Ligand code: FES
C-alpha cells in the first residue's frame with residue numbers, strides 16, 4: 635500500500651485493517667502521536683486527514699486512500715507555530731501525554747476560524763481528554779494563539 639504521510643509517499647506491507655497509529659509509531663518512528671484509549675475516545679492520537687482532525691487509532695490504513703495524512707512532525711503551519719509558542723510561554727502542558735493531540739485539534743480549528751468564541755473552542759476540543767485537567771490553560775492558549783494569528787494575517 636502507498637500512502638502520503640507528511641508530504642512523503644511511503645510504502646507499507648502492513649495489513650489493510652491496521653490502524654494508522656500503528657503505522658506511524660511502529661513502522662515510521664513518528665512517535666509524537668500518542669496511544670491513549672485505542673477506541674477513538676480520548677484524542678491522544680489525533681492527526682490531520684486533509685487538514686481535518688482524525689483519530690489515528692480508529693482509522694485503518696485502507697481507509698486513507700489518496701488522502702493526505704499530517705502528523706505533528708509534518709505540521710508546519712503558522713497556526714501550529716503560534717500554538718507551540720504559546721504552549722511554551724504559558725506552560726500549558728502538565729504531564730504532556732495528551733498535548734500533541736490537543737495541538738493537532740487546535741491547529742485544525744484555527745485554520746478554519748482565527749477568532750473562535752468559547753463555545754466553538756469547546757466544541758472543537760471536546761474529543762480531546764486531558765487527565766491532568768489542563769483544559770482552562772488549553773482554552774486560554776488557543777485564544778492567545780488565535781490573537782497572534784490574526785496579527786500575522788493582517
Ligand atoms: S488513542 Fe485514539 S482516541 Fe484515544
Ligand code: FES
Pocket residue numbers: 727728729730731732733763764765766767768
Ligand atoms: S497534560 Fe497530562 S494528560 Fe493532558
